Amino acid sequence: MPDMAGKVVLVTGGARGQGAEEVRRLAGRGAHAIAGDVRAADAAELAGSVEGPGSASAIALDVAAEDSWRQAAEEIRARFGRLDGLVNNAGVAAAGTVSGTSFETWRDVMRVNLDGVFLGLKHCCPLIADSGGGAVANIGSGVALVGYHTAAYAASKWGVRSLTRSAALEFAHRGVRVNAVHPGLVETPMTTSNPAQFDAMVQATPWGRAADVGEIAEVVLFLLSDAAGFITGADIPVDGGFASGGLAKRIAESTGALTSPPG
Numbered sequence: 001m002p003d004m005a006g007k008v009v010l011v012t013g014g015a016r017g018q019g020a021e022e023v024r025r026l027a028g029r030g031a032h033a034i035a036g037d038v039r040a041a042d043a044a045e046l047a048g049s050v051e052g053p054g055s056a057s058a059i060a061l062d063v064a065a066e067d068s069w070r071q072a073a074e075e076i077r078a079r080f081g082r083l084d085g086l087v088n089n090a091g092v093a094a095a096g097t098v099s100g101t102s103f104e105t106w107r108d109v110m111r112v113n114l115d116g117v118f119l120g121l122k123h124c125c126p127l128i129a130d131s132g133g134g135a136v137a138n139i140g141s142g143v144a145l146v147g148y149h150t151a152a153y154a155a156s157k158w159g160v161r162s163l164t165r166s167a168a169l170e171f172a173h174r175g176v177r178v179n180a181v182h183p184g185l186v187e188t189p190m191t192t193s194n195p196a197q198f199d200a201m202v203q204a205t206p207w208g209r210a211a212d213v214g215e216i217a218e219v220v221l222f223l224l225s226d227a228a229g230f231i232t233g234a235d236i237p238v239d240g241g242f243a244s245g246g247l248a249k250r251i252a253e254s255t256g257a258l259t260s261p262p263g
């Protein structure tokens with residue numbers, strides 16, 4: 001288990017779902033976790049409920065707004081004097097295809113999922129570098145590792161892969177590692193709100209179930225920790241085999257290939 005003692009880490013979208021679990025586990029390993037979210041009241045409630053040995057606080061943050069990032073970075077610098085890690089986790093989903101997505105929805109998704117990651121890297125990597133180095137985990141998606149029908153959501157997550165590499169290259173000499181974690185289906189409010197889609201994704205997951213938020217959080221904490229000191233610019237799938245074998249699972253099941261006796 002990575003020791004995060006003494007580190008200050010900002011988790012965007014930290015009020016619920018995966019981000020909330022990352023906040024809880026960071027505090028549980030000795031870090032100070034800052035939950036940044038547009039759901040400021042939920043983030044504050046979560047921060048007040050975490051168990052140590054570390055601690056947590058909340059900050060009102062709209063990742064799509066540059067002024068909000070400026071304020072957050074200034075507040076963190078003034079209050080803690082440092083930042084050791086960033087989890088660019090805030091995200092929104094949209095189901096439409098290319099022809100089924102309005103330009104307004106496209107922009108809404110891009111603003112949060114891609115502008116938000118760009119602005120987080122822009123405003124936090126220099127602060128992490130000034131703190132002596134650290135790490136960023138960008139939360140992409142398994143749909144950024146395959147072709148997928150959701151035009152805006154998939155494009156935004158493919159963009160996260162590219163930004164991860166750009167920032168990893170730029171900040172390597174300043175001691176900031178930048179990696180992308182690509183969850184497959186995770187049981188959170190984002191996915192449980194659409195049971196039909198949830199069940200279809202389970203069917204396309206070789207492991208046969210959704211991930212628990214803790215299974216994503218553990219990989220994120222590892223990447224933020226000193227144990228991952230030589231990993232940067234990487235795409236890490238945490239997806240129960242979705243990207244590598246989700247399609248083959250469906251084909252094999254329909255032909256009976258996975259249930260045939262050996263020989």
Ligand SMILES: NC(=O)c1ccc[n+]([C@@H]2O[C@H](COP(=O)([O-])OP(=O)(O)OC[C@H]3O[C@@H](n4cnc5c(N)ncnc54)[C@H](O)[C@@H]3O)[C@@H](O)[C@H]2O)c1
Nearest residue numbers: 013016017018037038062063089090091141185186188190
């Ligand atoms: N749940 C899944 O199956 C799954 C799979 C792959 C990737 N992801 C990605 O994981 C990340 C976390 O998703 P989740 O499943 O926990 O979803 P969630 O909807 O439970 O949580 C998302 C959080 O982001 C916050 N948020 C949204 N817009 C914001 C903004 N403009 N500024 C700040 N915060 C904002 C929300 O308030 C919420 O707290 C997202 O980037 C999502 O795209 C999720």
